[in-house]
Amino acid sequence: xxxxxxxxxxxxxxxxxxxxxxxxxxxxxxxxxxxxxxxxxxxxxxxxxxxxxxxxxxxxxxxxxxxxxxxxxxxxxxxxxxxxxxxxxxxxxxxxxxxxxxxxxxxxxxxxxxxxxxxxxxxxxxxxxxxxxxxxxxxxxxxxxxxxxxxxxxxxxxxxxxxxxxxxxxxxxxxxxxxxxxxxxxxxxxxxxxxxxxxxxxxxxxx
Amino acid sequence: xxxxxxxxxxxxxxxxxxxxxxxxxxxxxxxxxxxxxxxxxxxxxxxxxxxxxxxxxxxxxxxxxxxxxxxxxxxxxxxxxxxxxxxxxxxxxxxxxxxxxxxxxxxxx
Numbered sequence: 001x002x003x004x005x006x007x008x009x010x011x012x013x014x015x016x017x018x019x020x021x022x023x024x025x026x027x028x029x030x031x032x033x034x035x036x037x038x039x040x041x042x043x044x045x046x047x048x049x050x051x052x053x054x055x056x057x058x059x060x061x062x063x064x065x066x067x068x069x070x071x072x073x074x075x076x077x078x079x080x081x082x083x084x085x086x087x088x089x090x091x092x093x094x095x096x097x098x099x100x101x102x103x104x105x106x107x108x109x110x111x112x113x114x115x116x117x118x119x120x121x122x123x124x125x126x127x128x129x130x131x132x133x134x135x136x137x138x139x140x141x142x143x144x145x146x147x148x149x150x151x152x153x154x155x156x157x158x159x160x161x162x163x164x165x166x167x168x169x170x171x172x173x174x175x176x177x178x179x180x181x182x183x184x185x186x187x188x189x190x191x192x193x194x195x196x197x198x199x200x201x202x203x204x205x206x207x
Numbered sequence: 208x209x210x211x212x213x214x215x216x217x218x219x220x221x222x223x224x225x226x227x228x229x230x231x232x233x234x235x236x237x238x239x240x241x242x243x244x245x246x247x248x249x250x251x252x253x254x255x256x257x258x259x260x261x262x263x264x265x266x267x268x269x270x271x272x273x274x275x276x277x278x279x280x281x282x283x284x285x286x287x288x289x290x291x292x293x294x295x296x297x298x299x300x301x302x303x304x305x306x307x308x309x310x311x312x313x314x315x316x
Contacts, residue, residue: 002266002267002288002290003267004267005264005267005270005288005290006265006266006267009264009265023273023283026281026283027234027257027282027283028257030233030234030235030276030280030281030282030283031234031235031253031257033280034235035235037278057253058254059254062254063253063254063257063258066254066257066258067257067258067261069258070258070261070262070265071261071265
């Protein structure tokens with residue numbers, strides 16, 4: 001049940017410092033008033049009583065600081081104690097601790113791997129392209145043909161000239177070629193693309 | 208003349224808890240009550256009293272509430288929480304054991 005009294009105080013010293021500070025001031029002011037009243041009752045003049053009371057109260061600021069200290073230190077001290085306790089429990093059962101750490105390592109590692117994989121495949125499949133969310137694929141269709149068909153060159157030229165919805169059209173076709181260097185020949189897979197390919201994608205290419 | 212510095216560590220807490228156990232009191236009242244009840248032997252310095260009150264409050268043994276004082280001023284009244292009452296009983300039992308033990312040692316001839 002102690003938390004019921006402690007929690008609001010903790011929260012207040014965290015978030016409502018000014019209020020706590022004002023109340024601290026009021027509390028000391030109240031004490032000072034009482035001290036003055038007592039001195040007046042003993043026969044002192046009010047002004048004299050005030051000075052005497054301030055003297056009796058001594059290092060007022062120092063007391064206030066000590067009161068503030070009780071608010072701050074507890075918070076940090078409790079945290080340290082909790083940390084200490086946690087470490088002690090971990091040290092008491094090293095097998096369990098190692099198992100827990102391993103589980104966490106695996107879990108976090110697997111999570112990170114899956115996330116970077118998903119990001120690569122689904123969210124940003126072409127990291128070199130400047131604005132890949134504006135990229136569209138266009139294919140032709142033909143009556144009687146089940147899948148997509150190639151777009152003819154005249155169609156492409158028409159689209160490029162007349163379609164204002166799209167900034168620019170590019171074409172690409174995957175194909176193979178044979179590279180021969182000296183006496184060695186090798187089959188390489190490549191792509192034949194239109195001249196505006198790199199400019200349209202915003203890919204920085206070398207000279 | 209017993210000054211707070213002469214008091215055994217933790218005794219001031221015990222005195223404060225016992226004093227506010229009877230009724231809700233403000234800081235000034237607590238100091239006066241301790242002085243009167245101890246027949247002027249124990250004079251609680253406000254420099255020790257207020258930090259102790261704030262510490263006990265932060266620990267949840269006492270709670271505070273603003274109210275009107277006997278001469279119509281706004282004062283912060285401290286009272287014991289249920290946990291504080293239990294804590295007081297424990298502390299008091301411990302104090303009794305300690306003082307009996309010290310007496311035993313001192314009165315051995």
